[in-house]
Amino acid sequence: MTAPSVAIIGGGLSGLASALFVRDDRRFGEVAIFEGTSAVGGVIRSHVEDGFLFEEGAESMSRVRPAAVALCNRLGVPLMPARISPSATQVVIDGKLVALPSGLEIMAASSYWPLVASPLLKWADRWDEAQGEAAADPVPSDVTARLSQLFAAPVGGMGAVVDALQEELTDVSIRTDAPVSLLRPEDGKWLVGAAGIVPSHYDAVIVALPVPAAAVLSAQVDPGLAAELGEVRSHSVVSVNVAWRREDVPEHLHECPGFLVPEREGKLISYCAFSSSAWRGRSDSAHITLRVLARGDGSLLALPDEELFGAIWAELQDLLGITAEPRLRHLVRHPWALPDFDIQHAPRLGRIEDRLVRLRGLALGGSLWRGPGMSNVIESATRAVRKITGDLEPWPDPV
Numbered sequence: 001m002t003a004p005s006v007a008i009i010g011g012g013l014s015g016l017a018s019a020l021f022v023r024d025d026r027r028f029g030e031v032a033i034f035e036g037t038s039a040v041g042g043v044i045r046s047h048v049e050d051g052f053l054f055e056e057g058a059e060s061m062s063r064v065r066p067a068a069v070a071l072c073n074r075l076g077v078p079l080m081p082a083r084i085s086p087s088a089t090q091v092v093i094d095g096k097l098v099a100l101p102s103g104l105e106i107m108a109a110s111s112y113w114p115l116v117a118s119p120l121l122k123w124a125d126r127w128d129e130a131q132g133e134a135a136a137d138p139v140p141s142d143v144t145a146r147l148s149q150l151f152a153a154p155v156g157g158m159g160a161v162v163d164a165l166q167e168e169l170t171d172v173s174i175r176t177d178a179p180v181s182l183l184r185p186e187d188g189k190w191l192v193g194a195a196g197i198v199p200s201h202y203d204a205v206i207v208a209l210p211v212p213a214a215a216v217l218s219a220q221v222d223p224g225l226a227a228e229l230g231e232v233r234s235h236s237v238v239s240v241n242v243a244w245r246r247e248d249v250p251e252h253l254h255e256c257p258g259f260l261v262p263e264r265e266g267k268l269i270s271y272c273a274f275s276s277s278a279w280r281g282r283s284d285s286a287h288i289t290l291r292v293l294a295r296g297d298g299s300l301l302a303l304p305d306e307e308l309f310g311a312i313w314a315e316l317q318d319l320l321g322i323t324a325e326p327r328l329r330h331l332v333r334h335p336w337a338l339p340d341f342d343i344q345h346a347p348r349l350g351r352i353e354d355r356l357v358r359l360r361g362l363a364l365g366g367s368l369w370r371g372p373g374m375s376n377v378i379e380s381a382t383r384a385v386r387k388i389t390g391d392l393e394p395w396p397d398p399v
């Protein structure tokens with residue numbers, strides 16, 4: 001009997017991690033990744049320009065949820081701790097930057113991500129709740145030391161994680177420019193077809209796509225599943241990296257960690273971190289760099305680059321008071337990259353699981369289960385591999 005074959009749809013972090021974990025389970029045979037664009041990595045990309053390293057997607061990983069750090073350790077990707085700035089993280093309230101109150105300094109620049117990705121981003125509406133959470137987390141006296149242990153980034157940028165995964169997956173067929181448009185059960189297997197590739201049958205399939213893309217593809221498999229996935233709202237993100245000459249930036253910002261913008265402020269910018277403060281080697285000492293995330297929908301993404309940058313730039317100028325033109329800027333769009341979980345998400349996941357039980361050999365990975373975040377999608381990859389492994393176990397003989 002030939003070893004079961006697996007197709008993985010989507011070559012982002014969750015697809016690549018799924019392939020690694022499938023490979024770890026030696027019972028599987030052929031493993032193929034289908035990636036719709038010309039390169040794997042999904043939203044994780046490092047851009048190097050003129051000596052600067054700009055992260056287009058993820059920039060830090062937390063040790064609180066250690067799956068991403070553990071993956072880097074396994075792959076031999078060297079990590080560095082965050083440099084924690086002594087100045088306070090700030091938050092925008094009524095259009096002005098305000099230092100976070102004592103006890104919330106745990107939200108240093110590199111720790112913004114968990115907030116950006118969580119419903120807590122709306123936390124200014126729930127200030128007491130947020131403070132309660134911070135209080136529940138015992139903050140040792142040496143906050144700085146603790147923070148620098150909590151957050152890490154690959155020395156060579158996040159792209160190094162993607163490169164290392166690709167190097168590890170030499171026996172996996174990685175097909176790029178292969179957007180999958182066909183997925184359906186046929187003859188006890190799964191038929192998978194991508195543009196320009198003759199459809200093939202696989203014993204198992206892991207769909208490692210952003211939720212909106214998973215919803216579209218699953219319509220051919222189970223319209224009820226597609227409807228549940230279609231109920232999950234997502235938003236788009238624009239990531240802008242900017243570098244200034246140090247002398248062009250007011251001195252009080254040189255060690256600034258960054259700031260958060262609650263949704264109710266009605267701004268495009270949701271988050272800003274000074275990468276030159278938080279990470280070694282992202283720029284030279286003559287420059288200050290920062291990365292801004294702006295959240296929006298399709299209409300924001302449709303704006304031409306100049307207009308989009310202009311709108312974000314106006315907000316930055318207003319908040320930071322930097323008037324000098326940047327030396328460099330780098331703008332990237334991530335359409336519908338981040339899901340917004342609502343209160344209905346937990347029961348929805350239960351219904352999705354019930355449907356998947358009936359779809360033997362099919363698993364969903366990505367940010368659906370635990371939300372975005374590198375560790376979350378890696379954990380979802382583990383879960384997806386466990387699902388297909390269980391599905392392919394032979395049923396015990398009736399006694």
Ligand SMILES: Cc1cc2nc3c(=O)[nH]c(=O)nc-3n(C[C@H](O)[C@H](O)[C@H](O)COP(=O)(O)OP(=O)(O)OC[C@H]3O[C@@H](n4cnc5c(N)ncnc54)[C@H](O)[C@@H]3O)c2cc1C
Pocket residue numbers: 009010011012013014015034035036037039040041042043044056057058059060061062113178179180181208209210213217237238239293334337338365366367371372373374375377
């Ligand atoms: C701007 C930004 C900043 C972030 N910062 C952090 C951070 O600091 N720390 C952190 O932990 N997390 C961060 N995240 C979240 C984290 O990076 C993501 O949750 C994670 O990388 C998502 O991986 P994924 O594989 O699930 O999805 P994706 O990276 O979206 O990958 C999905 C892949 O599927 C492909 N695809 C789509 N449709 C098809 C199709 N039909 N056929 C084949 N392929 C298809 C896409 O091209 C893509 O390559 C950030 C995310 C963004 C967008």
